[in-house]
Amino acid sequence: MPVNSILGVFAKSPIKPLQEHIDKVYDCASLLVPFFDATISGDWDSAVKLRTQISEAERQADTLKREIRLNLPGGLFMPVERTDLLELLTQQDKIANKAKDISGRVIGRQLLVPSSLQTPFQAYLVRCLDAVTLAKEAINELDSLLETGFRGREVDLVAKMIVKLDKIEEDTDDLQVQVRRQLFALESELNPVDVMFLYKIIEWVGDLADLAERVGSRLELMLARV
Numbered sequence: 506m507p508v509n510s511i512l513g514v515f516a517k518s519p520i521k522p523l524q525e526h527i528d529k530v531y532d533c534a535s536l537l538v539p540f541f542d543a544t545i546s547g548d549w550d551s552a553v554k555l556r557t558q559i560s561e562a563e564r565q566a567d568t569l570k571r572e573i574r575l576n577l578p579g580g581l582f583m584p585v586e587r588t589d590l591l592e593l594l595t596q597q598d599k600i601a602n603k604a605k606d607i608s609g610r611v612i613g614r615q616l617l618v619p620s621s622l623q624t625p626f627q628a629y630l631v632r633c634l635d636a637v638t639l640a641k642e643a644i645n646e647l648d649s650l651l652e653t654g655f656r657g658r659e660v661d662l663v664a665k666m667i668v669k670l671d672k673i674e675e676d677t678d679d680l681q682v683q684v685r686r687q688l689f690a691l692e693s694e695l696n697p698v699d700v701m702f703l704y705k706i707i708e709w710v711g712d713l714a715d716l717a718e719r720v721g722s723r724l725e726l727m728l729a730r731v
Contacts, residue, residue, distance in 0.1 A: 520647045522577075523590060526569045526597055527644040527720075533562035533601040534637045534713060540608055541630060545623050549615060556608040563605040570598045589727040593644070596719045600637055603716060607709045616702055619695065622687055626707075629680040633710050636673045636717035639666060643724055650728075660728060670721040677714040681707060 536559045543552040573594055577587060610616065618626050643666045646659065653659045684707055692700050 520590075520651055522569065522573045523594060523597075524645050524647065526566060526573065526594060527641045529562060529566040529569060530597050530601045531637055531641040533559055533566060534604040534634060536562065537604055537607060537630060537710075537713075538627075538634065540611075541618070541627065544611060544615075544617060545627075547617075549612075553612060556612045559605055559608045563601040566598060566601040570594055585727055586730065589723065589730070593720060593723045593727070596716060596723055597640075597644070600640075600713060600716045600720075603709055603712050607706060610702065610706060610709075614699070614702055616699060616706065618703070619688075619691055621691065622684065625680070625684050625687060629677065629684050629707075630710055632673065632680055633677050633714040633717075636670060636677065636714040639670050639673060640717040640720040642666060643670070643721060647724075663724065663728065667721040667725045670718055674714045674718040677711055681711045 536555055540552055540555040540559065543549070543555060574591065577590065643663055646663050646666070649659050650663060685704065688700070688703055688707065695703075
């Protein structure tokens with residue numbers, strides 16, 4: 506978005522650019538599902554193309570982040586702090602960065618999730634992305650919160666989303682333990698270096714949910730200060 510355009514958006518609402526950013530972050534992270542589908546099926550050409558799409562979405566999110574940081578007005582006539590909005594932006598952006606890191610590491614080694622681990626791994630990935638989806642939905646409620654003066658039923662709705670986000674993050678922790686345990690049982694059958702990288706990928710996928718939960722935590726803190 507050109508600077509003049511984003512300044513025009515800020516003139517209407519400082520929330521809208523933050524929402525545009527989380528939408529792009531979600532686009533980036535959600536591409537990991539077809540990306541891993543392609544690697545599991547051995548279609549590395551498609552995986553490389555999807556990796557390119559992930560990188561482009563991350564680049565666009567990064568551009569939005571820089572423009573928001575440069576152009577977010579210092580004196581906002583609203584009941585939230587500028588620093589809170591910037592911290593939300595930072596946490597959102599880390600999700601896109603992590604998605605790019607995951608896809609890059611997998612492509613770099615043509616790393617394949619073992620066949621017996623594929624179903625639980627994909628379920629784990631989808632649950633982690635559920636957290637990203639809910640973080641996106643919560644951020645997209647901010648304009649409604651602004652319209653209601655951060656009061657009433659809209660606050661209760663967002664508070665329930667944040668509680669649900671915490672629950673999803675707990676689910677992903679449990680799933681990660683299960684996937685790691687299954688990988689441990691396979692270690693003797695696999696390339697030791699691949700095992701090391703698989704553990705790292707499992708950890709990074711879990712980071713997607715952790716980072717989404719941090720978005721919720723920052724939003725909760727922001728609401729508590731209003």
